[in-house]
Amino acid sequence: MKRTPGALRPLSLLIALACAATAQAQAVPQTPPTDLTRGVVAPEVPLDGTDGQYLSDGAALSIHTPRYTAQRAAPEQMAREYLAARHGALGLQRAELDDLVVHEVRLGDDFSVVRFNQTLQGLPVYDSWLAVSVTPAGKVIFVANGTQRGLQPVDIVARRSEADAVTTARQYLGLPADARIVFEDTRPVVFRSPTGTHRVWQTTLQADGVRGAWEVLVDARTGEILRAEDTNAYADGTAMVFYPDPLSSTRSTYNSPGYTDGNDADTAQLTAARQAVTLRDITFSGGVYSLSGTYAQCLDWASPSNSDCVTQASSNFDFTRNNNAFEGVNTYYHIDTYMRYVNQTLGVTAVPNPSNTAVVYDPHGAGGADNSSYTPGSRRLQFGEGGVDDAEDADVIVHELGHGLHHWLAGTISQTQGLSEGVGDYFAHAYSADFPGQWTPADPQYYWMFSWDGHNSFWAGRVVNWQLNHTYPGNLGSGIHAQGQYWASCNFYARELIGGQAMDRAHARGLSMTTGSSVNQKTAAQAVINAAAAMGYSQGQINQIGFAFNSGNAAGARGCTYDVTVPTVTDEIYANGFD
Template structure:
């Protein structure tokens, strides 16, 4: 996770552009191999910002902040979630039929839309569609329409693929196995494909091609279903990074923050995972909820509803423990300490989002077993990444899984992916900012933390970074900077600091749980080309729709428009 070590967000995500991946935190240049294999990956259009949204060069809206469209419903406040979902789906489709021209869609385009997900929160519902042509889903297409409970269209994200031609005629399509073989040959890897899907692709010449989409490891490859040509290849990583209860010991959130110490103080150094009395003094006893007991072997393991420890890649060590008892009380010199630390923090934050906040966010890639994580991954490199529902933590410098900031940052990429149903955005470093925001918020909520009078209060990666290994990042990066001027010219991890900083100003103003709920709800309304201002408008719109007070909505507005310069429209509470 070095300053120049981006966190890898290798999410196997559904959209060409959204398919971002994200790393823990450390930026890092792509390998020469990755750069040479990447093919026909085009960045989202920047668009033209207007008061009511952002527009493409062809005049179609990319994001609409106040669509001014209302479909009356007769539901009472006591209606069921299923009734609200059905009503919202009707309203969303009525909107698309009536306003299709604003989105650059033709009548046939709307008729062929496929509703793929309906996400409900009290106060609003997000209805998500993708395009189809010739019976195939269109690669890169995503339209998300957010409907308030009263039938008002609140926000629209439009990543439609416009001016689609009919599918080009060709010879009979090859089998999925044949397409997998071509993709593997192109990548030069023996990795098994995790998923294949027939899709339609609008190519660079504006022709519509019948393709196989093959996901192999962290690569997303499109193979022409007739000719076998590899049309597109994208490395999805982006470098930065029966149930029982057990007990264990972890850092909360890291040994420097809980001790109010500085890296390099006596006893507060990595020392290649050596124990010191000072570091041992910062170990906190915790309950490990939901761990699994195997009656056949008689062993307990770190596997539950929200998190599961797994060996996913080299170094292929024995970091995931299985014990005859429920006590996982390791010190950091033990190979299994990192697994316990990661399990506790992932499980805790997933319960916070899904239970405390009431925002459903579960890996769609494997809904059973929650977040799969490898505490010792990347062949020991000093970086971490999210990919396809899984978290991978490196061991260079300070072991990444020993710092809750790294763990929660990578989990933040996953939450962004799951909330948008595979349409995560890295435009202007958005998902990197999401990761930094959730990591910093989680850290600030721990007991005996830094105060705003302390410089480390505004740091992310207090133990893993801000040391000889890499400089970490900050969450007051907005001070003295102007959006979009000072954001647009920066690489993703640097630019994302503006997004995290602005949202943390609002979090300090209205409280952690209130801001986090609005933040995640707003994020669920966005798509693969969403930029920071689009997302800010979605979050503040979500807060108003969720019934936040005028004081709370205005405080978010002050964070976005005074402490930062997004220039969002502040809705009435």
């Protein structure tokens, strides 16, 4: 479905770059609605210690240099040995250790990450995680602690049923009885609110008629809504294939002849900017080919429904951008290519589900609005329209995929200090910057994010040299999208210093060492540099990452101000290697 000039479209449910656009006025970034938000408490700002970050009650939020070696065993056994010895530093009582249930073990030749979920009386505790990273030799190299303290026993019997909770959540969101439900999931959890500990129903709803993927916690005894939050991460919107976009590949500027959106119209220049590529692992069944493969699956699951996931008798998917099929093909190629890079080239496992590695996406979703999103509950992507169609720009495609990668690596998404927005920006720019024949570091456009979708009359786009005029933590900018640029910029600068694959791998493996929605940029940066050291990077490479993270931007310098601890090969946790 093409855009109608001047028409406003219904907003949909998203984890995305948000930008509201009309045909007459320049877009302004959108933010998630706040009128339905309830019971959301900002995470406590931690205090920096010599070996990690600590909360006001003395419990460690993260321990960067644990300095503990367990006896060689399976990763879970070594992690539990550490916890038995050092549980006090995490604010846990010994009796509470039995309530830590293994959620996932991410095995690696160099280190493994054991991720626990805290439970109480057999129920999982809401947003309560603990991750211990340990080498095969038993050296604990990083601990991320998001457990809850001060939990009280709860009445385990639900006085309100699961169906009651779902009805309560739907009514709270104002959904009519006949609303089209895109995704719905309900499960029992324990939730600690400022007033006490509760047994609740955790309901996640995504439906036509309300913008966002809403998580609603309903008290199983009283039916009271204790917490409600839109879990989508919003971002700025746009997108055969553009390689990675028609402006970067031709070194052209928006509004030069032939290089405008023109309500999705074809031009000779935009048609010529397409690149011939191979669509790998598409499905051939019943005499037709479809965009469904190992790492990507086109599915028209979100409004509007317009059959944009084309199936055909020919294996040649050659379309120009005026055809709705173009965006589905363009998205398939870029998702498939980047998922192969992460999972095969980098050797980092990051997939939506172990049994289904394909990323499900809708190239024309979001209710037709100028938004795109990743939704953690359904683990799906959708791309909107407005200005330039989002799915025409590889930066938008991989940014939204980046939210998913963050989720799959860390087990949850943190938007503290805009971390996940920065993660999406970093993955996207790292991907698009490696295409040949584009802008060079001498060009301002080299540092532009969303080169085709943004930096035009629709919206201003973003950059990955944000650190030149900003510092951590007090001058990151306003809002998660601005703040996220700092993370993307610092990591991209490190990438320029040590090379693409090396930094991309450290970035991904570092994120896998974190967990919880309160992880901030400094904690994540420390995890990245610790991961590099654990993977056997040279001292020179580690120092270069440290230089990018710590050296500051004064006197023409280009560094950041995280003040992370830079590991050395003589540090206790790294001294003996990881054989």
